[in-house]
Amino acid sequence: MQITLEHVDDLARGAAILGTGGGGDPYIGSLMLRQALQDGHRVDLVDVESLGDDDFAVPFAMMGAPTVIVEKIPNGAEMVAALRTTERYVGEKAKAVLCAEIGGLNALLPLVLGARCGLPVVDGDGMGRAFPQLQMITYNIFGVPAAPMIMADEYSNTVLIESDHALEVERLGRNMVVAMGGATNICLYPMHGRDAKRSMVRGTISLALGLGRTIREARRASNDPFVRLLEYLRTTPYYQHCRVLFEGKTVDLLRETKNGWAMGEVVLEGTGGCLGRRCTVRFQNEHLVAREGERVLAIVPDLIAILDAATAEPITTEALKYGQRVAVVGISAAPIMRSPEALAVFGPQAFGLEDPFVPLERISV
């Protein structure tokens, strides 16, 4: 499948939903992808099975605080530099670009890189959503080494990190991101086709496209976009458990850019059917847990998206502000993301939460 201009907005909207508040606002990514396509570059979305077992493939992402990414716009050369440095260091030419994180900006940037370098992009990612740390990825859970990680900033500085431990790559890299101004371009988990096939959350770029398209078409047909969105999700293999958790107005917001992340929480006062109730959503780049009082409504790694109550347009954590009318939607994570091994890496305890993981479909309404 070829990605064309008509896909850009749908993909950006769908990626923002899967970003669960984080992953960076896809707006800048959509401008970059549009520009690359208008410049005559072509990019193909391919199935992971089309990769040869020995084909070298490199995931690309932006690392850093979404609050910074919206203000510090890439010039486009850094991402190519990151890929070329990876190829030179590993000593292999990339046959495809992989997506590390389908949530937010990072869903679009691999397509920009693929377009600029004439490489296909594989349909899938390593999170099935967005996460704030580098080790929180199926590539790591299935034993693909995170290193070498290459970081390239807008001043043509390049940093390469080698470590046997994904957590060390995260720790050293996070520190470097702060020194690089809070956001930077990375290639990491460079791998071969055989590893991509066994470690990828498949089909998530198509899923993001489908989500975005569903909302657009619902609006055009004057249908309730939430009804259509939930219907669509229920047809997917991974994300079939979903519901509107809360409807309300944002009445309080704490947001800090700290240690390279956007940290905080938003408080909602119920409207409509939720009148008289309050909901709090805590986030570290991404939404971690939605609570009503002490009661958990949904918790990481299940997805928690905050959408505009009228249009179902997703709202990222850095775009939250007082007085927005929103709906909070909970979506079940892919089974690959809920295994004990996966929960050990990105379950609630990995974020310092005390609540155990309870699958969305087992939380009574």
Place this chain on the structure above:
Amino acid sequence: MQITLEHVDDLARGAAILGTGGGGDPYIGSLMLRQALQDGHRVDLVDVESLGDDDFAVPFAMMGAPTVIVEKIPNGAEMVAALRTTERYVGEKAKAVLCAEIGGLNALLPLVLGARCGLPVVDGDGMGRAFPQLQMITYNIFGVPAAPMIMADEYSNTVLIESDHALEVERLGRNMVVAMGGATNICLYPMHGRDAKRSMVRGTISLALGLGRTIREARRASNDPFVRLLEYLRTTPYYQHCRVLFEGKTVDLLRETKNGWAMGEVVLEGTGGCLGRRCTVRFQNEHLVAREGERVLAIVPDLIAILDAATAEPITTEALKYGQRVAVVGISAAPIMRSPEALAVFGPQAFGLEDPFVPLERISV
């Protein structure tokens, strides 16, 4: 000339004087060098003219706060890993190890690395003393690129930094040193023989050996070690201007480990001929300026060493404590270190001092 066990203590003592309080306590380096020699390794000290113009040569150093280095002892494998990663990345095998900084620990470690890898060490360095930042080096002043810089820590993590600007290598590297626990092993300014010949402060390892030997022999002959030390310095090509600036007792000390450096100042109350007077020495890893009231007694890049008043044993900033009886010695820096280009990089203003540089020999006593 072959470096043998009998040289180790002399070299460590001389290097501590040239370290002007910083460069790391050479004690750990002397233990490591002694061990390497006792293990049967051999290391030759060679003149830079013995390098072929195309011979690849790699400077090695520890980067970080001396206060950390005395507590976080290298296991020895990191330094070899740093060199091997440099060779692999640049694609050339090293023919020699270079010294970046003759002051302190960093005078001995290149010899340890040379011994462990069977490579000669070139007699000279890039500072003729110690400095707290990576761009403060003649290699930079003569246009040798600082990058690629390779950092290797005790957990087998490796970080490689590429940048066209030595200041960026310093800034990104300093940040990474903090993440690596405050001190780490680095290879930087990898170069060829032709560049070493034009950018090196020559003969400084021999000089450190001579300084250390002079003090040892003076003690054994019951001569005044200060008299002998100054006599010896006056026979050297670069360091002939020298004098005791102050004698006193340490009565106050402020020392913080901050941003990867040991920062602070020590206050001395005069003894002997200095009775009734006070002297303050400010430092950032190394001593920057010695003052009596507002009057400057000596200032960076000239060398300021604090020595035990009885034995002339050098005292590093991290070993300063209340009640020590000391003498402060000022020594003129090599002419290559006092050019306008050099002063722009490591003159007083590079450390945020307002006082202009005045050569020691032009400061009236």
